[in-house]
Amino acid sequence: MTTDDDRSNGWEGVAQALIAGRSRIGVATVRTWAQALPVGGSILDLGCGTGVPVSEALIDAGFGVYGVDASPSLVAAFRRRFSRAPVACEPVEDSAFFNRQFDGVVAIGLLFLLSGPVQGRVLRRVASALNPTGRFLFTAPEQECTWPDVLTGRTSRSLGAKAYQEILASAGVAVVGSYLDEGDNYYYDATRPTIRDEIDEAV
Template sequence: MSVDRRGQAEAFDGIGQSYDDAFPHKEGQLAAGRRLIEALPPGSRVLDVGCGTGLPTARQLTGAGHTVLGTDISAGMLRLAEKNVPAAEFRQIDIADLRADGPGGIGRFDGIVCFFALLMLPRPEIPAALRRLHGLLRPGGLLALSMVEADLDDVAIPFLGHTIRVSGYLGDELRQVVGEAGFDIAGEATYSYAPTSTDVPPEQQIFLHCRRG
């Protein structure tokens, strides 16, 4: 990884299967996946950024007949993803290293899903990451994006027995950052969600449905 996120990757290597055990339902993620599937042409090429274990999104997309490339920084998560969704392709790539062309280039996509992956970045990196996703989309391509609504920048938090660093935005600022990266926001949904294995207060999850402008 060109950016040193070894601590984040090692934390998710350790979390592994317990992530899906703690977040078993993912209603917002499934609904956003359905909306994307309905909007994409049949047989589209889709990038799943921060794919984790491949559940539910990579499986949902391949089940609908789309070609999926999932990327993540955690080798442990990717091993689970390969078992969970054998129809998809998975690669260990940091979001900062995603590029369409040149060495290591992954080409361009009709759609991108980026569910909670931007949480793992310090705020100064998020606008550049969004512009990178914009560049990976074909003209008119679609982005399904989710974040937890929170006014945070690179804050260490306990998470499923490990420590990770997270960032977030309040809703208006998130919309502004996404718009400034070149996306038109076509729809939005908000969900209140808490892991089953903890007694923490529910988090507010924002799902944005975007099109490359």
């Protein structure tokens, strides 16, 4: 498969390494974030990979998880582990997100793998896939920067906190908090403001 043909941003080429072992760093952060969601709510995991550890932690907590990943090998591993969880093998930027909305969306270790314009498009599409009180958790460095991905060698790119906040705000979603996990990964917690929030802000 050539670079031009690989719609998984290099992850299909390193899929076996990911299947063999995946760090559990960040699981506690995801679990903490999920406590704000409705019990048994629906969560879309973008860049779900094999489903370990993020989807696994959410499924174990009783949530209905839907996965999207562009790597056929990783999606096959996800299906083997979680046969009852819907999963689509497609790039997140082209995904229909199962033609529905969700109580929560997570994108862990994904967004910065995409180009700047594609990141913006994905963020706006995620905003439209959130229920009125839905929440969105994603990782990217707080600062604007680029670096080579350790596994794929491809360039990763963070747009920086200010840009992420502005893009989401333009789609009606506000960054309301952040987390730093045990691996020093930075998480953005975003949600649609409620009517009460908007009234309080106006006052």
